[in-house]
Amino acid sequence: MPILKDFLTSTVKFVLIAIAFVVLLVLNWRIWNKDIQQEQTIMGLQQQLIIQQKENMTMAETNAELRTRIDSLKRGSVEMIEEEARDNFGMVGEGETFYDFDPKSSP
Numbered sequence: 502m503p504i505l506k507d508f509l510t511s512t513v514k515f516v517l518i519a520i521a522f523v524v525l526l527v528l529n530w531r532i533w534n535k536d537i538q539q540e541q542t543i544m545g546l547q548q549q550l551i552i553q554q555k556e557n558m559t560m561a562e563t564n565a566e567l568r569t570r571i572d573s574l575k576r577g578s579v580e581m582i583e584e585e586a587r588d589n590f591g592m593v594g595e596g597e598t599f600y601d602f603d604p605k606s607s608p
Contacts (some may be wrong), residue, residue, distance in 0.1 A: 574582060586592040593599045 574585060583592075583594060588596075
């Protein structure tokens, strides 16, 4: 009986140690895997940041151009304002005749 009892206790100890070892491995694997996932998330966010910064720079340049244009129109002459109205809004001045030619209908 004592041999069986010693065998069972040594077997139980071994099983418990093996289970503890497996649990530790699983927990460590989850921690290591989490680190990898965090690194991938950080890299993805850095790429999104670069894209957003480029977009912001483009918009800042556009805004600067528009501010310059607005300032020039505020300080500009009547002729400059009329030219802007003609080019961008299709307006026609007093006494002017507007002709619209359709290239598709030409012979």
